[in-house]
Amino acid sequence: MQLSEYLDPDLFIYDLKGQDKSGVLFEMLKRLQEKNQELDLKKAHSILLERENLGSTGIGDGVAIPHGKMEELKSIVVIVGRSEHGVDFAALDTKPCHIFFLVLAPEDVAGLHLRILAQISRLLKDPGFRRDFVESEHPQAFRELLESI
Numbered sequence: 001m002q003l004s005e006y007l008d009p010d011l012f013i014y015d016l017k018g019q020d021k022s023g024v025l026f027e028m029l030k031r032l033q034e035k036n037q038e039l040d041l042k043k044a045h046s047i048l049l050e051r052e053n054l055g056s057t058g059i060g061d062g063v064a065i066p067h068g069k070m071e072e073l074k075s076i077v078v079i080v081g082r083s084e085h086g087v088d089f090a091a092l093d094t095k096p097c098h099i100f101f102l103v104l105a106p107e108d109v110a111g112l113h114l115r116i117l118a119q120i121s122r123l124l125k126d127p128g129f130r131r132d133f134v135e136s137e138h139p140q141a142f143r144e145l146l147e148s149i
Contacts, residue, residue, distance in 0.1 A: 004149050012081075030081060044068070052090075062086070066120065076112060078102070
């Protein structure tokens with residue numbers, strides 16, 4: 001299994017506008033809803049906020065990996081976003097987050113869901129990748145970086 005199998009260029013957001021945790025999650029989910037009209041946006045947003053209430057998915061170094069499970073989904077979805085200004089995501093290191101990998105999974109794929117989260121985490125431990133992600137000068141460079149994974 002490769003992370004690239006779960007990345008869809010239609011779900012790459014070069015310049016997130018959200019100013020807070022809820023706004024960023026909503027914006028990312030809205031992009032998914034544009035592609036998948038059946039997505040219950042309010043429910044997905046609520047699921048992600050409930051998960052955030054258990055503990056922030058802001059893992060530090062400018063990275064957040066919000067995630068949740070929805071029984072209505074047929075497959076795992078990964079939405080990738082970049083915030084130039086940074087967002088307070090209650091990260092462990094208290095720094096703003098600029099890099100977002102949002103993962104939604106069906107209820108019945110727990111093992112795969114965890115493997116994808118682990119792959120994303122490993123990828124984002126690379127300071128060079130994080131730098132290139134944040135410093136992408138235009139949407140095409142951002143897209144090319146993600147397509148190279």
